[in-house]
Amino acid sequence: MGNGHAPRTPEWEDTLGVEWEMHRPAVFGVAYRLLGTVADAEDVTQDVWLRAAGTDLREVENLRAWLVTVAARRSYDVLKSARFRRETYIGPWLPEPLLTGSDASEPVLVDESVSSAMLLIMEELSPPERVAFVLHDVFGLEFGRVAEVLGVSVPSARQLASRARRRVAKVKQSTPQAPKAERERVLAIFRAAYEAGDLEGLVKLLHPDAVYVTDGGGRVAAARKLIHGGERVAEVMVRVGRQRRPDRIDFVEVGGELALRFHREGRVYSVDTVQITDGLITAYRRVINPDKLSHV
Structure with missing residues (x-):
């Protein structure tokens, strides 16, 4: 040296x-x-x-x-x-x-x-x-x-x-990564169902044991515990989608994988990544802590 x-x-x-x-x-x-x-x-x-x-x-x-x-x-x-x-x-x-x-x-x-x-x-x-x-x-x-x-x-x-x-x-080994094409397909269908507030459509995309994780860091309102179960997760998503209707949802690459970026009132308010297995979303992770969104 x-x-x-x-x-x-x-x-x-x-x-x-x-x-x-x-x-x-x-x-x-x-x-x-x-x-x-x-x-x-x-x-x-x-x-x-x-x-x-x-x-x-x-x-x-x-x-x-x-x-x-x-x-x-x-x-x-x-x-x-x-x-x-x-x-x-x-x-x-x-x-x-x-x-x-x-x-x-x-x-x-x-x-x-x-x-x-x-x-x-x-x-x-x-x-x-x-x-x-x-x-x-x-x-x-x-x-x-x-x-x-x-x-x-x-x-x-x-x-x-x-x-x-x-x-x-x-x-x-317990959570294998979905191929790129499968991620693109599932997220495209998910975005359409989310924008339409289609509860049944979301339930079909979510694994029965799916988990929903939100990171607000105490800076914004967010669930402080994990939400389990496909139907329950879908219900929460529909409710949140109505309360905080996004102006736009676009696709973005995060950490080398396709993700969803939600815009509302002229700013990014959420970046969401997913875990997909056999065509179903097993984990949905949403970052809404504004301190973590300044770079996106």
Whole structure:
């Protein structure tokens, strides 16, 4: 690693700028996957840039790995304190929607690990397990770097990643991801039924054991407990649709998956993601906390 004492040159400044733009999506990506919020990930990304700009990195062999490691270390500190904030969060917590695809404001590394479903799975991991899994299994860093970030031995880092991998695989196996075409079909039918207030149509799209999750964060009126059962969920959706009739519902890519974005009175008031199995919605997740919608 650089020692920060070698003289800097304009040429190196230009090179760092180019390298930074190349690796910035990875820096942001590791922070978002660990923290689940765009705002925190942006703060970490800015911290990493300031660290990089103030350090001589010309002798660093793998700048991407160095930047990702710094981002992970900073995110790990935030993640540990975030655990306390999550415990005091009002109502269910959902990841902050991350726009991807053509709607993204900046390049984002997209794979299954940025989906809402995967981020919720990773919420069940301990902070060390989450860091080990993201760094090794998602970003391909060697366990020596993972151990360095966590302050543990290499064998312990391997064990943390293995434990996390088993837990993630177990949940994924029980809730397989629907193909893109199936998601598009189901969400198109759902949008039409929602706009029409078609209770029967919504019931047909919802699994009998479907769960409805709303994240208002105490900032707006929202159910503070999960709502279970397809018929019950459909009834709540119809009632909410009448009370807060949207001006427009459009499709948007969130975390690499098709989602619904609801507009009302000139602003986005909801971004909804779904879990679909065998053509039925098994989980409907609605983010209405305005603090989480400023980026969408």
